[in-house]
Each structure stands twice: as C-alpha cells, then as structure tokens.
Amino acid sequence: MTACAASTDDPAAAFDLDAAWQLDAHVSVRPERFGALLYHFGTRRLSFLKSPELLAVVGSLAGQPTARAACAQAGVPAAELNRYQAALATLAASRLICRRESPC
Amino acid sequence: MLSQPASLVSQFEYGLDAPICLTWELTYACNLSCVHCLSSSGRRDPRELDTAQCLRLIDEFERMQVFYVNIGGGEPTVRPDFWELVDYATAHHVGVKFSTNGIKITPPVAARLAGSDYIDVQISLDGATEEVNDAIRGPGSYRTALRAMGRLADAGFRGFKISVVMTRHNIPQLDAFASIADRFGAQLRLTRLRPSGRGASVWGELHPTAEQQRELYDWLVAHGERVLTGDSFFHLSAYGEPLPGLNLCGAGRVVCLIDPVGDVYACPFAIHESFLAGNVTGAGGFTAVWRESELFAGLRRPQAGGACESCAAFGTCRGGCMAAKFFTGLPLDGPDPECVRGQAEPALATVTADGTPQPSPDHSRRPAPAGGTGAVAGPAEQPAAGPATRPGPVPVTIGRAPVTPTGSGPVAISPRQPPDRACDENPLAGFTMPAE
Numbered sequence: 001m002t003a004c005a006a007s008t009d010d011p012a013a014a015f016d017l018d019a020a021w022q023l024d025a026h027v028s029v030r031p032e033r034f035g036a037l038l039y040h041f042g043t044r045r046l047s048f049l050k051s052p053e054l055l056a057v058v059g060s061l062a063g064q065p066t067a068r069a070a071c072a073q074a075g076v077p078a079a080e081l082n083r084y085q086a087a088l089a090t091l092a093a094s095r096l097i098c099r100r101e102s103p104c
Numbered sequence: 105m106l107s108q109p110a111s112l113v114s115q116f117e118y119g120l121d122a123p124i125c126l127t128w129e130l131t132y133a134c135n136l137s138c139v140h141c142l143s144s145s146g147r148r149d150p151r152e153l154d155t156a157q158c159l160r161l162i163d164e165f166e167r168m169q170v171f172y173v174n175i176g177g178g179e180p181t182v183r184p185d186f187w188e189l190v191d192y193a194t195a196h197h198v199g200v201k202f203s204t205n206g207i208k209i210t211p212p213v214a215a216r217l218a219g220s221d222y223i224d225v226q227i228s229l230d231g232a233t234e235e236v237n238d239a240i241r242g243p244g245s246y247r248t249a250l251r252a253m254g255r256l257a258d259a260g261f262r263g264f265k266i267s268v269v270m271t272r273h274n275i276p277q278l279d280a281f282a283s284i285a286d287r288f289g290a291q292l293r294l295t296r297l298r299p300s301g302r303g304a305s306v307w308g309e310l311h312p313t314a315e316q317q318r319e320l321y322d323w324l325v326a327h328g329e330r331v332l333t334g335d336s337f338f339h340l341s342a343y344g345e346p347l348p349g350l351n352l353c354g355a356g357r358v359v360c361l362i363d364p365v366g367d368v369y370a371c372p373f374a375i376h377e378s379f380l381a382g383n384v385t386g387a388g389g390f391t392a393v394w395r396e397s398e399l400f401a402g403l404r405r406p407q408a409g410g411a412c413e414s415c416a417a418f419g420t421c422r423g424g425c426m427a428a429k430f431f432t433g434l435p436l437d438g439p440d441p442e443c444v445r446g447q448a449e450p451a452l453a454t455v456t457a458d459g460t461p462q463p464s465p466d467h468s469r470r471p472a473p474a475g476g477t478g479a480v481a482g483p484a485e486q487p488a489a490g491p492a493t494r495p496g497p498v499p500v501t502i503g504r505a506p507v508t509p510t511g512s513g514p515v516a517i518s519p520r521q522p523p524d525r526a527c528d529e530n531p532l533a534g535f536t537m538p539a540e
Contacts, residue, residue: 026221028197030122030169034115037124039171041199042221046124046171 015089020100022062119357119404122168127361127372131178132467138241140303145178146469152364155185165198172199181208194222206252214259226265232280257288267293271310278323293332299431300373339424339440342417356403368393373427410437433460
C-alpha cells in the first residue's frame with residue numbers, strides 16, 4: 001500500500017488549503033443520510049463524514065485546483081472554513097485524502 | 105449545520121440501508137471438527153449456493169456498497185471456486201477477509217495474498233501450544249496453522265490476524281499468543297467463546313472461570329492497543345474501565361451473517377432459526393431481506409434493558425450478548441451468562457438441558473459407527489434435521505454503551521485510536537464515535 005504522507009504535528013494548522021488534494025485511491029465512499037461512511041482498504045479502517053456538506057467538499061477535491069476552491073464550490077461559508085480545514089486535516093492524517101501531486 | 109448531534113449512534117441503532125460488512129460462510133464443509141464450532145460445520149450441505157449464485161450475491165454487495173465481507177465456513181478454502189469468488193469480489197470493490205485453519209495456504213497462495221490490499225487473512229489458533237490447541241481443534245491443526253503463518257510471513261504478508269477463541273485452557277497463554285504474533289509479524293485477535301453451534305455443548309466446561317475473566321480483562325486493559333477483539337468482550341467492561349470500542353450490538357443493524365445455503369441470520373453467533381431473517385435466493389434477493397425482514401425491523405427498534413437496567417454496570421455492558429443468552433437458555437432481557445457481577449448465576453442454575461436451544465442447522469460430521477464405546481454425546485449424534493420445534497420470534501434486547509463525545513468538528517474519525525479491524529463480527533469494533 002502506498003502511504004500518503006501527512007504530518008501528525010498539529011495537523012489542522014498544517015493542512016494546506018491552497019494545495020491540490022484528492023480522495024486516496026484506496027478509499028471507498030458510501031453516502032448515507034448523515035453524511036458518508038468511508039472505508040480505507042489499505043489501513044482497513046472505517047471512518048465517516050458527519051455531514052453531507054463535508055461529503056460535497058471531499059467529492060469536489062479532485063476537480064478543483066485547491067482545497068479552498070473545493071470548499072467554495074461546495075458552498076462552505078467563509079466563517080466555517082476553519083472547521084472544514086480541521087476536518088480535512090483529520091482526513092489527511094488518516095490517509096483518507098492525500099496531496100494530488102503525490103501518488104495515492 | 106455541520107453536525108447533527110446524537111444522530112450517528114441512532115443511525116447505526118436503527119439500521120443502515122446496507123450492512124457495513126457482513127459475515128459470509130461459504131460452506132459447511134470442513135477438514136476439522138473443532139469442538140466449539142459456531143456453525144456446527146463438518147459436512148457440505150448439498151443446497152449450498154453454487155458459483156453463479158455466489159457471483160450474483162457479490163454483484164449485490166457491490167450495488168449496496170458493502171465495504172467487505174468476512175468469509176468463513178466451515179473451511180472456505182476447500183470450495184473449488186474459492187479463489188474465483190475472492191478475485192471476483194475484489195475486482196468488484198468488495199474487500200475480503202477470510203478465516204482459515206491454514207490448510208490451503210501454500211507458498212504460492214501466500215505470495216498471492218501478500219500482494220493484495222483488498223484481501224486480509226485470519227488464521228485460527230486456539231492454543232499457544234500444540235496440546236492446548238489440538239484438544240479443541242483436532243490433531244495436526246496446530247502444525248497446520250503455524251505452517252500457514254510461516255508461509256504468510258515468508259511471503260511478506262504483514263499484519264495478518266491470528267484469531268483465538270478464549271477458553272479456560274488458553275487464558276493462561278495470553279502472553280505466549282502475543283509472542284507467536286510477534287514472531288510472525290501478525291496481529292492477535294481474541295474473541296469470546298460463544299455457546300453457539302457446537303459451542304453450546306462444551307461451553308459449560310470451556311468458558312473462562314470468573315477469575316480468568318478478570319485476568320483477561322486486566323490483560324486487555326494492559327495490551328488493548330495491540331490486540332483486536334471484535335468488541336466481543338464488552339460484557340467485561342462492567343469491571344470498570346470500558347474496553348475500547350463502541351459496544352453497540354450490530355446484529356441486524358450494521359452486520360449480519362449469510363450462511364452457505366443463503367440463509368440470512370442476524371449475526372454469526374446466532375445461527376438458529378429464531379434469528380433467521382430470510383434467504384438471498386428469495387424474491388428481492390439479499391437486499392430485500394436486509395431492508396424488509398420482520399426480524400431485522402424488530403432488532404432496529406428501540407430496546408429495553410429489562411432486569412439489567414437497575415444495575416450500576418448496565419451503562420457499560422448493556423446486558424451483554426444476545427446470542428450468549430439465547431443459547432444458554434437465559435431470557436434475552438436479563439443478564440449475560442458471564443455477567444461479571446454474577447447476576448446470571450441464579451437463572452443459569454435453573455436452566456435445564458432441555459431448556460437450552462439446540463443448534464439448528466447442524467452439519468457436524470456424524471461419528472463413525474462404533475460398538476458402544478461410550479463416545480462423547482453431543483450435537484454430532486443428533487439428527488441433522490432435528491425435530492420440528494420452531495420457536496417463535498425472539499423478543500430481542502440489545503444495546504450499546506453510552507459514548508463520551510470527544511473533540512469537535514464534522515469528521516468522525518479518531519486517528520489516535522488503535523487501528524482495530526473496523527469490521528469483524530461488529531464493524532464498529534475499536535471505533536470511536538465522533539464528536540457531536
């Protein structure tokens with residue numbers, strides 16, 4: 001399995017909203033009423049997204065130049081951006097999403 | 105709004121449109137005759153799903169987005185189409201974890217397994233020594249298992265699972281099991297002896313003593329970060345500090361069992377007609393069984409704790425395991441037979457042999473005709489098709505421990521949680537609920 005390297009030191013602050021991100025190739029996403037269930041076939045861990053809005057952000061990562069643009073496309077209000085940054089940082093720390101220029 | 109407080113546990117309790125994962129037993133055929141076999145396996149059932157039916161079922165899993173299946177049996181690898189099914193599943197985005205006694209793990213098979221992220225392997229071992237293991241699993245089974253582990257390790261398969269059912273005889277070997285796992289670069293997985301299947305007839309003599317339950321609990325508290333349990337010991341949380349995991353019974357809510365003939369049961373420990381929800385070959389297939397069965401609908405309704413609700417420990421143990429109660433003849437809304445506070449002892453003392461459910465179905469191999477040698481009586485001597493005693497629907501009581509919210513944010517993951525198998529019997533094992 002290929003690691004998506006992610007810093008574990010204060011990941012929220014370290015998450016680069018202005019970089020290009022995507023869902024890890026080993027992750028399967030299942031939309032649910034509450035958001036989505038995620039399963040990583042490499043780490044064999046189950047996770048989930050707590051809101052459809054976050055699912056929309058994750059879903060648009062690969063098609064947008066930056067995570068910030070993905071948030072904008074998903075309609076995230078500016079006041080909420082910090083929370084989404086923290087959420088994306090957690091996803092990156094769990095290797096559910098990874099930088100697009102690195103192999104997933 | 106980002107968060108919808110208190111909704112996630114409810115979503116699981118009230119059931120999902122599709123299981124997160126499920127256990128799929130491919131055959132009742134087995135080269136072994138373990139005394140505690142949950143599925144009373146031995147002989148193949150002539151009605152077992154054929155290859156085409158299995159492939160259609162995998163298609164259904166893919167449509168439902170079942171993340172993966174825990175394949176077992178019987179010994180699943182003795183099916184001639186086993187690898188075809190595994191390849192088909194992984195090609196269709198359905199991950200596979202399979203349990204085996206190791207009989208078919210040749211060096212080429214080990215190399216192939218090591219090369220896939222989508223396949224995980226679990227080798228069963230019920231004793232850290234040949235003597236203890238083979239008394240449960242049969243002569244030669246220890247060597248077969250260790251040989252398979254060696255081949256997987258040699259092929260570079262890191263982190264395969266060594267699955268141990270905890271008994272009175274192997275609880276003193278906990279550290280020895282950990283050493284074996286370390287030796288092969290494997291991960292230890294300890295699960296509870298259930299009085300299900302043939303386990304019903306040996307449970308009384310093999311289940312851990314009260315002192316051993318405490319020993320096991322202490323060991324799990326000390327080593328929990330390295331060991332998987334499939335959340336199977338949540339009844340021990342009544343000792344105090346809860347064990348890792350969500351402690352939510354997923355039966356019929358987020359997991360189920362499909363047996364070799366396509367019958368769908370609420371969980372792998374409840375192979376009994378009382379917990380039979382339907383058959384995958386019926387109209388609407390597995391999807392209809394999962395979404396529409398009356399039994400599952402009942403399991404997804406709010407549950408009451410019955411006699412246990414007045415106990416101070418109810419918040420952590422939630423009355424224990426439904427299947428363990430059922431097969432020991434205890435009321436489902438009362439204490440677990442291994443209640444650490446001894447609350448089940450009065451009721452257990454009143455249960456008579458004819459008050460406990462018999463395994464159904466039973467595919468145990470019939471013993472060879474013997475000249476009245478006083479062979480051990482047990483389910484193997486019962487007719488495969490038992491008397492038509494069909495119990496009515498079971499009034500089910502299951503529950504979960506309350507969850508302490510941690511942190512905040514819209515993401516429901518906890519990176520610092522030990523990486524448990526997120527989907528064993530209970531896919532929520534080792535899973536920490538997100539912040540609300």
